[in-house]
Amino acid sequence: MRYFFAALKTVYFDYNATTPLDAAVREAMLPFLGEVWGNPSSVHHVGRQARAALDDARERAAKVLGAKPSEVVFTGGGTEANNLAIFGAARLLKAKGNHLITSAVEHHAVLQCCEYLAKKEGFTLSVLPVDGAGRVAPDDLKRALRPDTVLVSVMAANNEIGTLQPVAELGAICRERGVLFHTDAVQWFGKEPFSGVEQFNADLVSVCAHKFHGPKGVGLLYIRSPLHPDPILFGGAHENERRAGTENLAAIAGLVAAMEKFIPTPVFDRAKLAPLVARLVSLVDSLPGVQFVGARTERLANTVSFLVAGADSITLLAGLDLEGVCASSGSACSAGSLEPSHVISALGVERGLANSLVRFSLGRESTLSEVERVAEILPEVLRRAQPRR
Ligand SMILES: Cc1ncc(COP(=O)(O)O)c(C=O)c1O
Structure with a gap:
């Protein structure tokens, strides 16, 4: 099948949504889409060949994590x-x-996992507030902990908006109180310095390739031993009885190759991205009715998010897309209705403004000339999306 898109050159500023598959990572996957096709759980030699590859992948993933x-x-x-x-x-x-x-x-x-447990399985849930930059205060966590607290989950x-949380500090507080700490580090890996999974002081860490x-469609959960969470998938003893289902070896090989190549030295190169992002931030700061959101310092090096008075995300993103620029908003749009982003609402932004989020997230292939192209078209895209101003 062939797809035809506008002749305009694409500016892809949506790396937080996903990134293109690296050529070497793709190469590393190919044997498992061809000659190595056995089921790692089979006892015969075809299966054992797959099992050896799976064991090797697990060892290499663990080595990158320091686990x-x-x-x-x-x-x-x-x-x-x-x-x-x-x-x-839980x-x-x-x-x-x-x-x-x-x-x-x-x-x-x-x-939604936490909310489900509260609604259907008798758990009580405390939701920590954040400050205007989107950061959790460690003192708020200390106050929220109770003798019956069993799990704390705060993202890295x-x-x-790219805001970084003080996860090491939050994790240390939990450890001192004997409470499990999970961090969703999906947006951290490949972007921020990583010296080993211990840096999070977490018992559970989520990674996504x-x-x-x-x-x-592949990731991993680091589970600090000897913890053995209840499985959520049943039907086999795979993954040491923690995740049933025949392993997707090709995807796992790709995950591990990407981890080795892009985590120890983050593929999102802070030094390269800094001038590009600084230019976007100064652009955003200079435009009337536009408000930068998130932390100015404690944040991912690739992310610039902002709100636009009198406009909505759908119109803004469509306007950018017409110019060839791929951006995103945190808002979920369903059946034509636009729900304000829960993240932006949590910053204390009033409802009318909260559904006008635009997120630019840059990456490996981003260039200064792309940033200049965005600087050129953005004022007009905003003007067209702001009928009320
Ligand atoms: C912080 C965070 N957690 C979890 C996910 C979900 O990851 P996946 O797309 O692998 O299901 C995402 C993806 O956008 C994310 O940004």
């Missing part, structure tokens, strides 16, 4: 890693206590 191979569970992506962490840990510990804590700016793959880096030039 033990037994602490790595491969999943079908970031969403599944978060679901396994939250449902798995249900395991329900007899001990039924209080969960998360933050108001989590990805829905965390928030926010996907919508397609955010750093790996394939889609």
Whole structure:
């Protein structure tokens, strides 16, 4: 099938949504789409060949993380890693206590798990507020912890506004109180310096390949030993009885190749991105009716998000797309209605403004001339999207 898009040159500023598959990562996957096709659970030699590759992948993933191979569970992506962490840990510990804590700016793959447990399985949920930059205060966590708290989940880096959370500090508070700590680090890996999974002080850490030039539909959950969360998928003893289902070896090979290539030295190069992002920030700051959102310092190096008075995200993104520019908003649009982003609402932004979010997230292929192109068209795109001004 062939797709035809506008003749305009594409400016892809949506790397937080996904990244293109790296050529070397694709190469690393190919043997598992061809000659190595066995089921790693089969006892015969064709299966054992696949098992050896799976064991090797697990060892290499663990090495990048600074963890033990037994602490790595491969999943079908970031969403599944978060679901396994939250449902798995909460249900395991329900007899001990039924209080969960998360933050108001989590990805829905965390928030909706916690909300489900509160609504359907008798848990109580505390949602930590954030400041105007989107950061959780460690003192708020200290105040929210109770004797019956069993799990705290706070993300490492926010996907919508790029704000970094003080996860090491939050994790240390939980550890001191004997409470499990999960961090959704899906947006962290490949972007921020990483010296080993211990830096998060977390018991559970979610990773997802397609955010750093790996394939889609694969990720992993780091589970600090000896923790053994309840499974959420049943039907086999795979992944040491923590995740049933025949492993997707090609995807796992891609995840591991991407981890080795792009995590130790982050593929999102801070030095290269800094002038590009600085130019976008000064542009945003200079435009009337436009408000930068997120943290000015404690944030991902690639993300610039802003709100536009009198406009809505759908019109803004469509206007940018017509100019060949791919951007995103944190808002979910369903059946033509635009819900304000829960992240932006949590910053204390009034409802009318909250559904006008535009997020530019830059990456490996981004250039200054692309930024200049955006600087050229943005004022007119905004003007067209602001009928009320
Ligand atoms: C912070 C965060 N968590 C989880 C996810 C979900 O990951 P996946 O797309 O692998 O399911 C995303 C993806 O956008 C994300 O940004």
